[in-house]
Amino acid sequence: EKKKKLDAPSKPELATSLSTEHPFYKEVDEVVSNHLRRLLTEVKEPKEDWMCIVDQGDLKVFKRELEENGVPLDPMKAVCTVKGITGHEVCHYFWAFDTRMEWEATLEASRVVEWLSDDTFISNNIIKRVWPASQRDACFWSHMRHISKSNDEGPDSWIVVNYSCEHDDCPPTKYVRITMNVALICETIIEPPADGNITRDNISCKITYTADVNPGGWAPASVLRAVYKREYPKFLRRFTSFVEEKTQGKGIMF
Numbered sequence: 001e002k003k004k005k006l007d008a009p010s011k012p013e014l015a016t017s018l019s020t021e022h023p024f025y026k027e028v029d030e031v032v033s034n035h036l037r038r039l040l041t042e043v044k045e046p047k048e049d050w051m052c053i054v055d056q057g058d059l060k061v062f063k064r065e066l067e068e069n070g071v072p073l074d075p076m077k078a079v080c081t082v083k084g085i086t087g088h089e090v091c092h093y094f095w096a097f098d099t100r101m102e103w104e105a106t107l108e109a110s111r112v113v114e115w116l117s118d119d120t121f122i123s124n125n126i127i128k129r130v131w132p133a134s135q136r137d138a139c140f141w142s143h144m145r146h147i148s149k150s151n152d153e154g155p156d157s158w159i160v161v162n163y164s165c166e167h168d169d170c171p172p173t174k175y176v177r178i179t180m181n182v183a184l185i186c187e188t189i190i191e192p193p194a195d196g197n198i199t200r201d202n203i204s205c206k207i208t209y210t211a212d213v214n215p216g217g218w219a220p221a222s223v224l225r226a227v228y229k230r231e232y233p234k235f236l237r238r239f240t241s242f243v244e245e246k247t248q249g250k251g252i253m254f
């Protein structure tokens, strides 16, 4: 464990946001824009092909069943509202690498492969093995962005995208490589208090989480679907409680 930490690339002096000249910029920008467009059109034209598989009131998980050559690719979507934290705080902790292992229960290990800028890095996640399938890993960039508003009235939003990529320092040799396109989009809702002094009691965060994951090879569909149904709500509860703990009693990060 110690050795792994020593080998990890230290964060160099970096640009505050991914430069438009960076080789990854085009892909990052396109993927982020697609998520935002998808979210906006779904709100306007709700589609009925999403099946609700978990309904706990404040937390709902939906999926669409999709298979390719017997491999389940079910797109997942979850919505969740949490009081007392902002979208910026939720996105910050979902993105931050140094605290990932504190809330990620499905990982055996995680390491930074390369820092691209202050808001973008590439990492390698080794996922815990699920019997009887082979162990998986993933290599992906993580990017966090504030969404600029078209008007002052709308809620403040942030987005984090985790998107699979290839990297010379992370070849897919040891495990079955999964690929994914994951987005966490958060809106902060503020109920302005009469005295104008905003506290954590006046804020809540609406989270939309989407995950398109390709398990990258044979995986028994029934086991995978059961694992997803159990793990996605568990992740959202565990992760949002983690953000609540981390921010409790601290200044609000708007």
Ligand code: 16C
Pocket (backbone or CB within 6 Å): 100, 104, 105, 106, 125, 127, 128, 129, 130, 131, 132, 133, 136, 162, 178, 180, 182, 211, 213, 215, 219, 220, 223, 224, 227, 228, 231, 232, 235
């Ligand atoms: O988004 C999440 N975490 C991010 C930061 O780490 C990142 C990771 C996303 C990957 C999520 C999908 C992993 C799918 C693995 C497929 C394994 C196939 C095994 C075959 C089974 C028959 O964006 C939060 C992710 C929330 C976790 C969702 C469910 C993942 C199940 C993983 C299985 C490990 C279970 C271990 C049980 C102790």
